Amino acid sequence: MCGAIGIIGGVGPYAGLDLNKKIFDNMQTNGTDQDYLDVYLISRSSDITDRTKYLKHEEAKNPAEGLFRSILKLEDAGATVMGIPCNTAHSMSIYNRVKELMALAGCQGKLLHIVEETHKYLEENHSSIKKIGLLGTLGTYETKLYENYFNEKEVFELMTPNEEGKNRCHNAIYDLEYGVKAYSSPVTQKAKDAFIAEIESFEKKGVEAVILGCTEIPLAFENMDKLGNVILIDPTDILARALIKNVDETHLKAK
Amino acid sequence: MCGAIGIIGGVGPYAGLDLNKKIFDNMQTNGTDQDYLDVYLISRSSDITDRTKYLKHEEAKNPAEGLFRSILKLEDAGATVMGIPCNTAHSMSIYNRVKELMALAGCQGKLLHIVEETHKYLEENHSSIKKIGLLGTLGTYETKLYENYFNEKEVFELMTPNEEGKNRCHNAIYDLEYGVKAYSSPVTQKAKDAFIAEIESFEKKGVEAVILGCTEIPLAFENMDKLGNVILIDPTDILARALIKNVDETHLKAK
Numbered sequence: 250m251c252g253a254i255g256i257i258g259g260v261g262p263y264a265g266l267d268l269n270k271k272i273f274d275n276m277q278t279n280g281t282d283q284d285y286l287d288v289y290l291i292s293r294s295s296d297i298t299d300r301t302k303y304l305k306h307e308e309a310k311n312p313a314e315g316l317f318r319s320i321l322k323l324e325d326a327g328a329t330v331m332g333i334p335c336n337t338a339h340s341m342s343i344y345n346r347v348k349e350l351m352a353l354a355g356c357q358g359k360l361l362h363i364v365e366e367t368h369k370y371l372e373e374n375h376s377s378i379k380k381i382g383l384l385g386t387l388g389t390y391e392t393k394l395y396e397n398y399f400n401e402k403e404v405f406e407l408m409t410p411n412e413e414g415k416n417r418c419h420n421a422i423y424d425l426e427y428g429v430k431a432y433s434s435p436v437t438q439k440a441k442d443a444f445i446a447e448i449e450s451f452e453k454k455g456v457e458a459v460i461l462g463c464t465e466i467p468l469a470f471e472n473m474d475k476l477g478n479v480i481l482i483d484p485t486d487i488l489a490r491a492l493i494k495n496v497d498e499t500h501l502k503a504k
Numbered sequence: 505m506c507g508a509i510g511i512i513g514g515v516g517p518y519a520g521l522d523l524n525k526k527i528f529d530n531m532q533t534n535g536t537d538q539d540y541l542d543v544y545l546i547s548r549s550s551d552i553t554d555r556t557k558y559l560k561h562e563e564a565k566n567p568a569e570g571l572f573r574s575i576l577k578l579e580d581a582g583a584t585v586m587g588i589p590c591n592t593a594h595s596m597s598i599y600n601r602v603k604e605l606m607a608l609a610g611c612q613g614k615l616l617h618i619v620e621e622t623h624k625y626l627e628e629n630h631s632s633i634k635k636i637g638l639l640g641t642l643g644t645y646e647t648k649l650y651e652n653y654f655n656e657k658e659v660f661e662l663m664t665p666n667e668e669g670k671n672r673c674h675n676a677i678y679d680l681e682y683g684v685k686a687y688s689s690p691v692t693q694k695a696k697d698a699f700i701a702e703i704e705s706f707e708k709k710g711v712e713a714v715i716l717g718c719t720e721i722p723l724a725f726e727n728m729d730k731l732g733n734v735i736l737i738d739p740t741d742i743l744a745r746a747l748i749k750n751v752d753e754t755h756l757k758a759k
Contacts, residue, residue: 253548261537262528266521269545273517282516282549290524290545291581294537326546326577 252496253287255328255358257319259294260312260335264464264485266290268334271489277502286493286500289326291319300337301388312338313346320351320358330359330495332488336385336462339363340392359495364398366491367460367484372404375480378458381405382451382479384444385462387419395462408456410447417443422465429465436469444469448476458482507751508542510583510613512574514549515567515590519719519740521545523589526744532757541748541755544581546574555592556643567593568601575606575613585614585750587743591640591717594618595647614750619653621746622715622739627659630735633713636660637706637734639699640717642674650717663711665702672698677720684720691724699724703731713737 254272258265269290278284297315302308316338323331338344339362351360371381383395390409399407410418421443425431429440444466448459458480461467467483474481493501509527513520524545533539552570557563571593578586593599594617606615626636638650645664654662665673676698680686684695699721703714713735716722722738729736748756 259537259540259542262540262543263525266525266528269524269547270518270521273521281554282514282552283554285514285517285547285549287514287550288517288547290547292524292540292543292545294540295542297537299536299538322581325580 252329253289253327254492254496255320255323255326255331256288256290257316257323257331257333258290258292259319260297260300260316260333260338262292262294264334265292267464268332268485268489271486272492275486275490275493275502277500284500286496287327289323289328291322291326293319293322300335300340300343303343304337304340304388304392311343311346313343313350316343316347317350317354320347320356320360321354324356324358328358330361330492332361332363332492334363334464334485334488336363336389336394336464336484337392340394341397361488361491361495363484363488364395367395367482367487368398368402368404370487370491371458371482375458376404378480379406380408380454380456381482382408382410382448382456382459383462384410384418384447384459384466386422387415389462390415395460408451408454410450414447414450418447422463429468433465433468441469445476448479448481452477452479460484507584508544508582509747509751510575510578510581510586511543511545512571512578512586512588513545513547514574515552515555515571515588515593517547517549519589520547522719523587523740523744526741527747530741530745530748530757532755539755541751542582544578544583546577546581548574548577555590555595555598558598559592559595559643559647566598566601568598568605571598571602572605572609575602575611575615576609579611579613583613585616585747587616587618587747589618589719589740589743591618591649591719591739592643592647595649596652616743616746616750618739618743619650622650622737622742623653623657623659625742625746626713626737630713631659633735634661635663635709635711636737637663637665637703637711637714638717639665639673639702639714639721641677642670644717645670650715663706663709665705669702669705673702677718684723688720688723696724700731703734703736707732707734715739 298312421440427437427439553567676695682692682694715737
């Protein structure tokens with residue numbers, strides 16, 4: 250065994266399961282249980298403050314502290330490479346603090362960054378694409394998590410919907426009557442239509458790939474790699490593949 | 505935090521996820537991530553030998569050793585009550601050895617037994633029932649895992665299908681053309697029909713409840729508590745609820 254994958258779960262609990270499932274789905278094995286790589290999922294929600302509230306200054310304690318304590322537990326268990334299945338937790342003031350605490354404590358494990366891995370994946374697999382669209386929550390748009398990283402790299406032009414479109418997309422995730430957080434199995438047609446409308450609107454502007462930048466959105470497009478001609482990009486799936494690759498590339502299933 | 509739930513995963517990897525999901529599904533919260541109980545899922549498949557092969561003497565090393573090492577890791581992380589999402593791992597020669605090793609090492613954590621919890625649930629919730637049917641793999645039938653326990657208690661009469669029915673049920677799980685292990689999302693109509701035929705045949709013999717004694721079978725009956733008048737019993741769901749109850753009963757969702 251060359252190492253093990255650690256998942257800092259609980260942010261939220263189901264997003265941890267989703268990343269874990271995608272890790273197993275992307276794992277190449279000989280068909281026996283024994284051939285799977287070791288995966289540790291630590292869900293300590295009560296110890297990790299709300300990411301959005303912290304960014305909005307409604308919560309004083311940085312969620313980085315609880316995330317760091319989960320990392321210590323994962324390292325103790327034997328994890329060598331880790332990921333956080335929460336886009337908001339990758340905002341600079343949270344993620345960078347986690348990395349600082351890891352350095353102070355002398356952690357040996359590697360913590361991947363979901364946006365960095367998504368960008369790397371796009372460079373390696375879709376380098377000819379120019380314009381990429383971003384779907385997400387208002388939180389993801391406001392923190393400019395993807396925009397800052399993509400703009401700095403200057404490889405792709407990252408596009409976001411207009412204000413109305415951002416709200417439509419956010420509501421398709423959060424609305425209590427039809428949003429994916431309330432109705433995920435199956436996703437309502439209204440929520441699905443909202444995402445499709447934004448993707449089609451992106452396509453008219455020359456966008457060739459769209460990042461589904463919230464763990465809930467891929468649920469509306471299960472087993473779909475494309476919508477029309479637009480390539481659908483799932484950052485959780487990319488993070489899952491990057492985690493496997495970091496532990497043992499021979500266990501990465503071909504796409 | 506009054507304790508934490510530990511899952512000895514990897515037997516198989518997806519069964520660990522299934523138990524974890526059922527734990528979250530049965531957890532009563534105030535709607536925030538922070539209100540979830542802590543759950544640790546340790547998937548160390550490579551360290552745990554095949555349960556069926558061990559029972560058939562095709563494998564010398566007792567899987568109990570690897571299961572025990574996962575328990576040590578879970579206890580280190582803080583787990584106080586633990587479960588194994590694999591029916592076969594509860595066979596006497598495996599499960600009792602795990603308990604022995606735990607006693608020798610002075611483990612403080614509590615390990616639940618999936619069959620014991622299922623029996624307890626039936627006594628508490630369906631005490632008026634006399635005959636209960638069992639669906640499972642040939643392994644489950646051959647080790648008499650449920651039969652021995654139920655017969656010893658003498659509360660319910662546990663019935664199994666005839667040889668032909670056992671094979672039909674086993675094939676509906678394992679067949680590469682239509683079995684649930686190969687096609688789970690969605691389950692094929694042929695596999696579903698095989699389970700339904702056995703349940704209907706049980707009903708004719710006066711059976712009022714059927715134990716879906718293999719983690720794959722509940723996938724054919726999602727969101728169904730009954731088939732006709734027969735109550736469907738999912739041991740993984742019962743184990744999930746027992747784990748929550750052992751940590752903090754106020755977090756158990758009402759059924």
